[in-house]
Amino acid sequence: MSEHPFDLVIRGGRVVLPDATKQIDIGIRDGLIVALDEDLGEAHREVQAEGRLVLPGGVDTHCHMDQQPWEGKSTADDFNTGTLSALCGGTTTVVSFAMQMRGQSLRAIVEDYHERAGPKARIDYGFHLIVGDPSAEALREEIPGLIAEGCTSIKIYLTYDGLKLDDYEVLNVLDLARAQGAMVMVHAENDACIRWLTEKFIAARKTQLRYHEKAHSEIGDREATFRAISLSELIETPILVSHVAAGGAVEEIRRAKARGLPIYAETCPQYLFLSADDIDTHDLSGAKCVCTPPPRDKSNQPAIWTGILDGTLEVFTSDHSPWHYADKIAGGPNTPFHRIPNGIPGIETRLPLLFSAGVNGGRMSLQKFADLTAGAPARLFGLHPRKGRIALGADADLAIWDAARSVTITNSALHHNTDYTPYEGQTIKGWPIMTISRGDIVWDDGKVLAEPGRGQFIARERPFPPQQALSKVLAS
Numbered sequence: 001m002s003e004h005p006f007d008l009v010i011r012g013g014r015v016v017l018p019d020a021t022k023q024i025d026i027g028i029r030d031g032l033i034v035a036l037d038e039d040l041g042e043a044h045r046e047v048q049a050e051g052r053l054v055l056p057g058g059v060d061t062h063c064h065m066d067q068q069p070w071e072g073k074s075t076a077d078d079f080n081t082g083t084l085s086a087l088c089g090g091t092t093t094v095v096s097f098a099m100q101m102r103g104q105s106l107r108a109i110v111e112d113y114h115e116r117a118g119p120k121a122r123i124d125y126g127f128h129l130i131v132g133d134p135s136a137e138a139l140r141e142e143i144p145g146l147i148a149e150g151c152t153s154i155k156i157y158l159t160y161d162g163l164k165l166d167d168y169e170v171l172n173v174l175d176l177a178r179a180q181g182a183m184v185m186v187h188a189e190n191d192a193c194i195r196w197l198t199e200k201f202i203a204a205r206k207t208q209l210r211y212h213e214k215a216h217s218e219i220g221d222r223e224a225t226f227r228a229i230s231l232s233e234l235i236e237t238p239i240l241v242s243h244v245a246a247g248g249a250v251e252e253i254r255r256a257k258a259r260g261l262p263i264y265a266e267t268c269p270q271y272l273f274l275s276a277d278d279i280d281t282h283d284l285s286g287a288k289c290v291c292t293p294p295p296r297d298k299s300n301q302p303a304i305w306t307g308i309l310d311g312t313l314e315v316f317t318s319d320h321s322p323w324h325y326a327d328k329i330a331g332g333p334n335t336p337f338h339r340i341p342n343g344i345p346g347i348e349t350r351l352p353l354l355f356s357a358g359v360n361g362g363r364m365s366l367q368k369f370a371d372l373t374a375g376a377p378a379r380l381f382g383l384h385p386r387k388g389r390i391a392l393g394a395d396a397d398l399a400i401w402d403a404a405r406s407v408t409i410t411n412s413a414l415h416h417n418t419d420y421t422p423y424e425g426q427t428i429k430g431w432p433i434m435t436i437s438r439g440d441i442v443w444d445d446g447k448v449l450a451e452p453g454r455g456q457f458i459a460r461e462r463p464f465p466p467q468q469a470l471s472k473v474l475a476s
Helices: 078-087 106-117 136-147 167-180 191-203 210-215 220-236 247-258 284-289 298-309 350-359 367-378
Strands: 006-016 021-029 033-038 043-048 053-056 058-063 092-098 124-130 151-156 181-185 239-241 261-268 398-408 427-437 440-444
Touching: 006 033, 006 398, 021 124, 043 136, 053 367, 058 078, 058 350, 058 367, 078 239, 078 427, 078 440, 092 106, 092 427, 106 136, 124 136, 136 167, 151 167, 167 181, 167 220, 191 210, 191 220, 191 261, 220 239, 220 247, 247 261, 247 298, 247 398, 261 298, 350 398, 350 427
Parallel strands: 006 043, 006 053, 058 092, 092 124, 124 151, 151 181, 181 239, 239 261
Antiparallel strands: 006 021, 021 033, 053 398, 398 427, 427 440
């Protein structure tokens, strides 16, 4: 008998490592992966994984939980139900948004989010800083202090009243991010285009749901993406373009990468598995698919797939932003498109949708899938090497998959606190049947084993080295 048995051994699964897939055992002790080999010794607990895949637990770096009221309404999921839904879908780490709007203290917002998340989160979590008011005080004191405490990413918006920044403010935020080594995420839509088109449609009494997609034009996505890249190039600091929906935006990102710029990008399930057709319904049921940027015409989907497969889009996240359907259509049967809250649920279905179409669909390798959904987000947002990979010394965050399981998605089988899923009735192949977070089995094929509050706040590292020197433009 071994003097120091493992706490847990996962035996005989096909383990998806960063560079290979091997049939080996995984030994876990004190929440960490401490052995990767064949025929490991005894353990206090064993999981038989023969015939199953063992993948890194998903890392979802774009989700909204327990968000403060937006236009008088709150998101449907708090950190309890949001992280519950995540872990049931194979995700073990989430990074949610602490949202500051004009006139608010970002420090107070983050402190409030700690109070909201600490007693509720079932898996590990972090916070992005949504900067909606980059005042001199926030830039000088609040943001650097919060970055030092492990909130090492900033999100900025080029649209939305109360959140949108002008170009001058964007440059100030990018300059701070350069000095601090933080990642900046950009919601890249052209605000003036949206406002102008919306006003024209409303004046013409074109208020049906389909005009949501038309008001948020693909041209506006492309322009805002190009502008964000240009401002990033001027300051010489990396950015990540969030939730890329349109082929034109993919082209702008690809051109920037070809010039050697540190531009990163993510996309989401709604841009592969939904389309503008799902919004354009005779009744208001299409409101269930309203988000921004909206699902585009299906002609954009090949460009999104190509962007994923050629590395233009490194990250695949959920942008889980759940609303109850009743809140979506609170204005009644004639609710105009511009009064419907933006956002859809998807944290539990993110991984299975991509696995089914990507891996089982023959489009991508297991390594590519694992990197899109765990490895790359961990690296880009300061969670590496602790999260996002199966490796010695990493947290034992794992998902065991039945790659052949056929599942028809129904909202009744999901665990979010929302009364619908936009993917209702879609049949997919492949589903995570067990989720392990820091060595604890938190989901066992229908049984939830994680209690609220077991999740830990992860103070993330700075993803880039701070650059105190002036950019070449200023130094010339």
